[in-house]
Amino acid sequence: MRRSWRRGVDARTAVLASTTVGGHALAAYCWSRWRRARADLLAVGQVGAATRRAAAETNERYRSLFEYHPSAVFSLDLEGRFVEANPAAERVSGYAADELIGMPFAQLLQPGAEGPVAEAFVEIVQRRAQQLETVVLRPDGTTAEVSVTGVPIVLDDEVVGVYGIAEDVTARNRMQRELARTRRSAEQASEAKSMFLANVSHEIRTPLTAVMATTELLVDSGLDPEQERFAAAVQRSSQRLLRLVDDILDFSSIEAGRASVHDVDMDLRTVVGDAVSLVRPVAEERGLELSLTVDPDLPRRLTGDPERLGQVVGNLLDNAVKFTPEGSVRVSVEVAETLPASTKVLVRVEDTGIGITEEQQGKLFQSFSQGDSSITRRYGGTGLGLAICKQLVTLMGGSIWVTSSPGGGSTLAFAVPLGRPSSAG
Incomplete structure (x- = not known):
């Protein structure tokens, strides 16, 4: 009997203990869920605050861009009436912002300019951004030429208006x-x-x-x-x-753009030699030594414009003889480069004359230009010869340059590509 009673007590004790443990476990579980829910609510609140802060910052950035943009920034409804306009729009249009709100954009335009603007507005509403220039007529009667960029305002995949930026280009267009x-x-x-x-x-x-x-x-x-x-x-x-x-x-x-060069068979030795022969009497009269050296590797037959080449060499020689009071003038013809279908020829005219400064070299090939006015008075000339040489050498696909120093003589040289006939030797 006592043993049976004790077993009953032990059973009740076990039941009571298990009930107590289960209650604590349930309480712990509920506490855990509450803390987790509270943490989730706090997190949601923090995310919401961050989102609101980001939205506010974005709104302020947009507002700053809108308010301080140097060009007129505005929005129009689907009827083409102003919904908002920034301070620059007031300056461009001549109207205050409260006067612009509700005003049709077309009312600002110079008579006759409405058609292209209306066509552009239709294109923008069809979601095709547009850019055009038009003329705004201000209340005081003055006009402003503006370059307008328009883009659609799309909300929930629906066009609800038009954004516009108008830059005043009056001064630029006038210039x-x-x-x-x-x-x-x-x-x-x-x-x-x-x-x-x-x-x-x-x-x-x-x-x-x-x-x-x-x-x-x-x-x-x-x-x-x-x-x-x-x-x-x-x-x-x-x-x-x-x-x-x-x-x-x-x-x-x-x-006038009418100058041209021809491409015919020629002997460059003869072309340069004839140019030297023409100036030789003047050189001898002045007591100058005049010499010609030709590269033995120079092909006997080449193709180019012998008349223009002779003119360039002649002008360089005239220039050298004119500015060389004593000493010598040397002409050399060399093969600068041999290509599959052409030969680049280098012609140098060296003298022991007065030379020119680096500053004077910069304008040597300009029309009607010489080193300075004293040179023109002393030696004469129009300053056309070297300018023509540069133009002709350029027409022939070549280049021309000068190296010189005051009192140290000058070297004027040019390089041109010349063709080789199929039977060239």
Whole structure:
């Protein structure tokens, strides 16, 4: 009986103990869930706060961009009326912001400008961004030329309005128009000058040719030595004047874009040799040593423009002889590079003359330019020769340059590619 009672007590004790343990476990579980839920709520609250802060920051950034943008920034509803406008829109349009709100954008436009703007508005509403220029008529009667960029405002995949940015381009367009007018005037003046030079040169050339022909007949008429000397002086002066006329004609053609080069078979040795022969009497008269050296590897036959090449070499030689009071002038022709279908030829004209400074070298190949005014007074010349040389060498696909120092002489050189005929030796 006692043993049975004890077993009953032990059973009740076990039940009570298990009930107590289960209650603690349930309480612990509920506490854990509450803490977790509280933590989740706090986390959600923090995320929400962060989201609100990010949204507020984005809104402030947009507002700053809107308020302080130097161009007019605005939005329109689907009827084309202003919904908002920034301070720059007030400056561009001449209207206050409260006057713009609700006003049709078309009301700002100069009469006749509504059509293109309306077409652009339709395109924007169809989700195709547009950019165009138009004219705004201000309340005071002045106008502003604006470049407008328009993009659609899309909310929930539906176009609800139009954003616009209008940049005042009045000053820029005015400058461009002025530059265009200035360029046209300059082009017209240049064309008139070229025509004048060409006409005058032709008018001079006709009587000059007659003078040269008459002088040649006079030389062959049996003159005494003194008369022959006078006639020879006339011939030299006539040839010099003819070269000047030719330079002016070439300059006019180059400026007008009518200059051209030809490609024919030629012997470069003969071309350079003839140019040297023409200037030799003047060099000997001045007591200058004039020499010509030709690279033995230079092909006998090449293709190019012998007349233009001779003109360039002749101008360089004239320049060298003119600015060399004493000493020598040396001409050399070298093979600079041999390519499969052409030969690049280098021609140098070296003198022991007065030389030029580095500053003067920078403008040596400019039209009507010499080292300085004292050179023009002392040695004469128009400053066209080297400018023409540069243009002609460029037309032939080559380059020209100068190396010099004051009192140390000068070297003018040019390199041009010349073709090789199939039967060239």
